[in-house]
Amino acid sequence: MSRRSAVIGGNWKMNTTLAEATELAAELTTRIGSVGHPDVVIFPPFPNLHAVDTVIRDTRLQLGAQDVFWAEKGAYTGEVSAAMLKSVGARWVIVGHSERRHIIGESDEVVNAKLRLALSTGLDVVLAVGETESQREANETQYVLASQLGRSLDGVDKPAGARLVIAYEPVWAIGTGRTATPEQAQAAHAFIRAWLGDRWSYEVAAGTSIQYGGSVSAANAFDLLAQPDIDGALVGGASLKAEEFASIVMAQRELLENDRSDTIGS
Ligand code: PGA
Numbered sequence: 252m253s254r255r256s257a258v259i260g261g262n263w264k265m266n267t268t269l270a271e272a273t274e275l276a277a278e279l280t281t282r283i284g285s286v287g288h289p290d291v292v293i294f295p296p297f298p299n300l301h302a303v304d305t306v307i308r309d310t311r312l313q314l315g316a317q318d319v320f321w322a323e324k325g326a327y328t329g330e331v332s333a334a335m336l337k338s339v340g341a342r343w344v345i346v347g348h349s350e351r352r353h354i355i356g357e358s359d360e361v362v363n364a365k366l367r368l369a370l371s372t373g374l375d376v377v378l379a380v381g382e383t384e385s386q387r388e389a390n391e392t393q394y395v396l397a398s399q400l401g402r403s404l405d406g407v408d409k410p411a412g413a414r415l416v417i418a419y420e421p422v423w424a425i426g427t428g429r430t431a432t433p434e435q436a437q438a439a440h441a442f443i444r445a446w447l448g449d450r451w452s453y454e455v456a457a458g459t460s461i462q463y464g465g466s467v468s469a470a471n472a473f474d475l476l477a478q479p480d481i482d483g484a485l486v487g488g489a490s491l492k493a494e495e496f497a498s499i500v501m502a503q504r505e506l507l508e509n510d511r512s513d514t515i516g517s
Contacts, residue, residue, distance in 0.1 A: 257289035257476070257483035257507060258416050258460050259500050260377060261490030262317060262345065265296060272299035276306040278493035284310035289483055289503045292343050292377075293490070297331055304340030315343030318351060319374070321364035333372035344369050345485075347379045347403055349422045359402030366403060375414040377485065378403055379464065380443070384423035392421075393442050400446055409451045416460045417443055418485040424465025426487060433474045433481075436463045440480035469498040476503050 267275060272295050283291060284307070292313040295303045304314050320330035336344060346369065347362040362378070369376050380399040382392045396419075407415075419439050424431050431439070440461045448456035463475050464485030475481055483503060490496045 255458055255460050255482045257503050258377075258462060259289050259291050259483050259496075259503055260315065260343075260345075260418070260462065260464075260485040261291075261293040261496050262348070262464075262485055262487050263293065263295050263491060264317065264350070264487060266491055267295060267299060269299055269302055272296070273302050273306050275491065275493060276303045276312075279312060279496065280307055280310050282493055282497040283500050284312055286500055286504060287311040288507055289500065291500055294343070294345060300336070300341055301339040308340065313343060314341045315345065315375075315377070316341045317345050317348070319344045319346065319365055319369050321361065321368050323368065323372075333369050333374055336374065337372065341374070343375045343377065345377045345379060345418075347399070349379060349381055349420055349425055353383075353422065359399060362399075362403045363405050363407075367407060370407065370413045370415065373413050375416070377416045377418050377462070379418040379420050379485070381420040381422050381425075381465070387421065387423065392439060396439065396443060397446055400443065400450075404450065409455050416462060416483075417447070418462040418464050419443060420464035420485060426466070428466050430466040430468075430471050430475070431463070433478050436475055437478040437480055440478065444480055467499060469495045469502075472499040473502040473506070476506055 292315045294315040294317050316336045319333050346365045351357045382395040386395050444456045460482035462483040462485045463481050467484045467486045468489045
């Protein structure tokens with residue numbers, strides 16, 4: 252079976268000054284600026300989006316934001332709207348990242364409101380979900396994933412127009428150097444895909460890209476990305492190093508090319 256389109260995201264989090272961001276973007280342009288498959292999306296901090304857009308505009312790299320507010324505009328001091336993001340070149344946005352859920356305290360309801368606003372504005376969305384370590388130990392992983400998906404996607408129609416990507420990011424694997432094993436990740440991804448099938452349809456589930464995130468590195472990327480239900484990665488720490496991020500992108504590219512030659516050969 253041929254693979255769904257895959258997305259490799261680089262979530263820079265609260266890193267990079269303006270000069271560092273444009274330098275990193277320029278280095279990525281040199282290394283992977285012409286890679287169109289997988290989709291490669293970088294997520295710099297808000298103040299650097301416009302400058303990074305000017306660096307990558309004529310490449311195949313895509314631009315995303317790490318967050319968005321749930322109202323269209325108005326008196327929301329400090330917040331950033333979907334229209335603003337689009338106006339500085341962002342096409343994608345992450346919602347529901349575990350750092351926003353657990354450090355900032357965002358609820359599923361807030362994630363849902365942000366997701367709906369982003370999709371209706373035409374932004375492509377990465378919805379992040381994942382269990383904590385204690386939830387995994389208590390065998391609650393599937394319950395947590397189903398509950399986060401159900402609440403975050405409440406009222407959301409089968410994605411049309413804008414694209415919806417799910418990122419499975421076990422909280423205990425984010426920034427810790429402790430990656431889920433390929434088997435653990437595959438099991439969670441298969442569960443998420445089955446959930447999407449129940450929620451929408453087999454076709455939607457089969458066509459939805461599900462990324463893995465949590466301490467992805469050049470060393471572990473290939474084995475994770477080779478799993479049948481893993482369609483890309485959301486990369487944090489390793490996305491700040493151009494060479495390492497590029498090698499994760501190239502691991503995904505190699506897998507896509509192997510799949511294509513299997514399909515052509517069959
Ligand atoms: P990490 O972050 O790769 O540094 O673990 C992943 C993420 O938070 O998206």
